[in-house]
Amino acid sequence: MKTVQFLSNSIQVKNIIKGLTLSKSLFVSILIVGEPHTGKKSLVRTLYREQNFIDGGDFEKVNRALESSKEVIIYNFDKIESVDSLNFENKRVVAISNRVHNSSVIDRKFAFIYNMPPLRDRLEDVELLSREFIKEIREELMLDSSYPISISPNSLDLSMNIKSLRADIYKRLILNNISRKDIENILYDYLYENLGGNNAYRENLPIFERPLIEAGLKRYRSQLRLSSILGLNRNTLRKKINELGIN
Template structure:
């Protein structure tokens, strides 16, 4: 059975409303940004309902004729919504945007708005912990090798970008020098082309070296000594690479 965690008042109100109308053959739609959990919420509320995607008009048409209870995801992608007949059916649709407001209002008795992750800070922490556990298992990383509070979270695409930011961080911070060389090898194998490529790709090595050194030592003078180069040479490279 699909599970769904939330501490958001807005989502809890949606759940309460659905539970109050579960016995009625009325249609509802949940509208919100992509990757906010609309489909998961619908499947949590109606675990036995058949699920189809609005990307396939014929599949939706066939499902409507065969089932009285149906979840239609990506509803905005249906090309001919006006011919749909929801009479005596319980339809739960999800959509990333409203589309035709008048048509939506005619088809659905209830219209709900799904809040983004940025509007649900407590949910972010819960989902973050789930993704970290998944990443640790998938990547076979020990949990005591990093600080979860230092992971920069990207919420621009809700759970999709959140998950990617966690996996990316853990991959980056678990690589050894062999892994880094392998990454650089494949990058250069793909991008080496043209003239003066040594100078063109020198920044791949110098920029992270200088930025990490400045962050770690906080002094150009000390960093120049650590790197074994002249201070003026270091200043020149900082200027060339536009390093703050």
């Protein structure tokens, strides 16, 4: 099994780790709940490296594990509908869930309940994980590590927590290392697959014009200056901006 490393500078997460560590020697039931892809499963795996993880989507397998083992780790716990029927007596149970369906039942079944905060509430972890992902992805794609890249934590996609963060950094690193020839090849492949009709030239011009004008406006912050840079009449540029719906 691949070694799982869990990285966090969050005080909230460190308190969860502390609580889990202290309860490892006790026969108690513990629930870790939080949004998908916040690192719940990875965190538990770092503390329970030798244990098998049981999918809560397989109710029969969960019951067999509870009957035969003193220590059971259950992920996808929110997929279990009849939680009340599970026997946790004299067991060490760690359950990982994306949500809580029946809080009264959950409160009865679990001695400790920990809430894993989402990444948007752990900006210190966003910075830490970003550095780690940049390093990993550069090695994976064999990118030049000496080439600087600056990413603001506030601009990253945290909509799906760690999953979207890694995907966003992956995309940014690729785009940051793309050449003019790469862009031409991408456009070639896209146009080869999508070119058709009887007005394709005009229909596909925005693919080039929109990023050109948006980037120019952001960089030069002036339509007058940008029109000079592009060699366009100012009225022509303004017309293009309106046609493309650029704010």
